[in-house]
Amino acid sequence: MLDDPVANKSPNESVFEKDLIRLVEPYSYIELSYIASSMCMDQKVVEKKLAQMILDKKLHGILHQGEGMLIVYDREIPNPTYLNAVDTIQSMEGVVDELCALIKNIKK
Known part of the structure; x- marks a missing residue:
């Protein structure tokens, strides 16, 4: 049970993911700085979490680091x-x- 990443995920992490999804859902393009300020968190922390969520296919989109943007795709x-x-x-x-x-x- 201790080796299971799902079981070891803290409740705060799940809430953080849900809050991020809720925040970015209405947008196609959204600035990372806006997301971070809305969440009252450091931009690097938010960017890292968004990247993880994209890789885990919890969020459909890409990070455009040069522009500091998250580009959100519609679910197919x-x-x-x-x-x-x-x-x-x-x-x-x-x-x-x-x-x-x-x-x-x-x-x-």
Whole structure:
């Protein structure tokens, strides 16, 4: 249990993440300095936490450090046609692999 990063996450950290998401949610572009001042925290701490949240896929966006901006992306809704196409391609991959194996056996 002590090795579990989810179990070891402090409640304050979860609240911090939720507050950050709530603050940046209505924006597409938002200055890191504004986020930090709104949270009454150091900008480096906020920037590090946002970077971690982006890597953990809790926040969809990028940090533009040169401009001191967070660029927030809308969450993508999976397109059913795309998902069906991916499933079809994966199924076809299995068929092609089987055909290649059969051809190798025939050539022997």
